[in-house]
Amino acid sequence: MKKASLAGAFFVSAIWLCGAQGACPSPGSLPQVAVQRVVDGDTLYLEDGRRIRMIGLNSPELGKRGRADEPFAVAARQRLEALVAANDGRVGVLPGKDDRDDYGRTLAHVYSARGENLEERLIAEGLGFLVAVAPNVDLVSCQQVAERQARQAGAGLWKKSPVVRAEQIDAPGFVLMSGRVESVRRNRGGIWIELQGPVVLHIAPGLQRRFDASALERLKGRKIEARGWVVDRARRGGNKAGQARWMLPLTDPAMLEAVL
Structure with missing residues (x-):
């Protein structure tokens, strides 16, 4: 898909409801656990048997089933390997409030012995996207700062804009997209933000309180x-006539930005 550049855009923080902060704070002393192997740029296996999915970071996907690697996927894995090696093959692990994903992996923040957050480091180097999935959002503010810096510097995956237009969405999976809002409506199923094109953004009822309702209306x-x-709604049997085929669930306000 072609990339839609947003160079020079001004981002409005009203949707985020969080201020700019500096480097992610150190959690203090954490036990250092031996790493068995680095799977990719956001996943590693520990010698104690835990499979760690790093919180707040989504790195480009390595190729599977004949698919090509996404840009900077190999670089992200190699960089995480180097960061682990520089820490004597060990990391500190701080599990999230929600500490397990649907694949049985432990959701956790990962730190060096000096207290450096490795998700923030990879985001700052342009080797992954910030993602925020409530309730594991304690480091969102500092990770946002890291991503803004990487984006402004054109580091890593930001060398060429990875943003795609909503009209170009034609497959499920992770995406950073731009679009124009046609309507915002609310019903028992949550809040639905309709975009021009075949995409609707969805805020589940249980997450609505995290968002500024008046900012959404604007x-x-x-x-x-x-x-x-x-998500492909047609595949799930939830795509009715006249509805957008593609749905993007918003898991935290940090996953949405208004652009002037």
Whole structure:
């Protein structure tokens, strides 16, 4: 898909509801656990048997089943390997409030012995996207700062804009996209932000309190950026006539930006 550049855009923080902060804080002394292997840029296996999915980071995917590696996927894995090696093959692990994903992996923040957050480091070097999935959002503010710096510097995956237009979405999976809001509506199923094109953004009822309702209403007619994992509603049997085929669930306000 072609990339839609947003160079020079000004991002409105009203949707995020969080201030800019500096480097992610150190959690203090954590036991250092031996790493068995680095799987990719956001996943590693520990010698104690735990499989760690790093919180707040989504690195480019390595190729599987004949698919090519996504840009910077190999670089992200190699960089994480180097960071682990520089820490004597060990890492500190701080599990999230929600500490398990659907694949049985432990969701955790990963640190060096000096207290450096490795997700923030990889994001700052342009080797992964910031992602925020409530309730594991304690480091969102500092990781946002890291991503803004990487984006402004054109580091890693930001050398060529990875943003795609909503009209170009044609497959499920992770995406950073831009689009213009046609409507914002609310029903028992949550909040639905309809975009021009075949995509709707969805905020589940249980997450609505995390979002500023008035700020969402002001999105009508505005250009936005959204990120997350696109779902094919037709495949799930939930795509009715006249509805957008592709749905992007918003898991935290940090996954949505208004653009002037």
